[in-house]
Amino acid sequence: MTEILVLRHKIHGMVADRYADALRERLPDTPVRLARTPDQERDLVTDATVVTGSSFAPALFDHAEDLELFASTYAGYDHLPLSEFRDNGIALTTASGVHGPNIAEYVLGAWLSMARGFLTARRQQRDRVWQSFQADDFAGSRVCVVGMGAIGTAVLDRLDGFDIETVGVRHSPEKGGPADEVYGYDDLHTALADARYVALACPLTEETNGLLDADVFRTLHAETVLVNVARGPVVETDALVSALRRNHIGGAVLDVTDPEPLPEDHPLWNFENVLITPHNAGHTPSYYDRLADIVAENVERARETGSWDGLRNQIDLH
Known part of the structure; x- marks a missing residue:
């Protein structure tokens, strides 16, 4: 079964709880867990098929046994460990279009x-x-x-x-x-x-x-x-x-x-x-709703195709 882990993060002061709730609304049959501490991130990532957040700590790779997709909450991705995602066969998507x-x-x-x-x-x-x-x-x-x-x-x-x-x-x-x-x-x-x-x-x-x-x-x-x-x-x-x-x-x-x-x-x-303005143009109260739409669409697509490829906003890591 697909399990989604929401990492600790904030977007323009909006807490990740709202994001987790938006994902649960769109994927009611999918467990969505929210990590609130570094220890919870290490523990919960073990069973996660999808992890979503603003960054991914390199130490988590040792625990991410079932990870298929990292869904970034940012449109940019140059700050992420791209080579590690590629080497571990983990797909990457972004929040492109949300803004x-x-x-x-x-x-x-x-x-x-x-x-x-x-x-x-x-x-x-x-x-x-x-x-x-x-x-x-x-x-x-x-x-x-x-x-x-x-x-x-x-x-x-x-x-x-x-x-x-x-x-x-x-x-x-x-x-x-x-x-x-x-x-x-x-x-x-x-x-x-x-x-x-x-x-x-x-x-x-x-x-x-x-x-x-x-x-x-x-x-x-x-x-x-x-x-x-x-x-x-x-x-x-x-x-x-x-x-x-x-x-x-x-x-x-x-x-x-x-x-x-x-x-x-x-x-x-x-x-x-x-x-x-303080890098604030991207703020919208609809941020998490739009982002959850993208992630939910990709989870449903992977269920239908059996593949974590050809996803919306997917980055070619090769």
């Missing part, structure tokens, strides 16, 4: 807030200043989304009705997507050249590490608003600071930074055209 709706709302909210001057309005309200200021139109602009996975696609899907031109950048541009134009990373400068609003929603890989460097900031329009919901190192921080100081971009909304957390004395805190 799509809420992070897409974050990106659109960020763009609209910058276009309509909400940061200026907030400063004036704080200082009790009644003074008209100029704003921009979001409609009629060119928007570029770098990364067309679940999050990037969700952003592009929500741009219908805004009367804008959309451009997407992805590793395999031949796959297309919900954008007026789709480019590969080799054509990044072309995709960004006339964009007034840019969102980074790509994974952090060797290809995307430092993707937005000083050369790219020279290509960006002086009024471009950059939103980063990918990973901090996708942007070269020194190059971003330099572009802001020289007034070479219109502003930035950063949910991720490099370094992270951002030190209190970092210059990024001091720009009036920069909004920083």
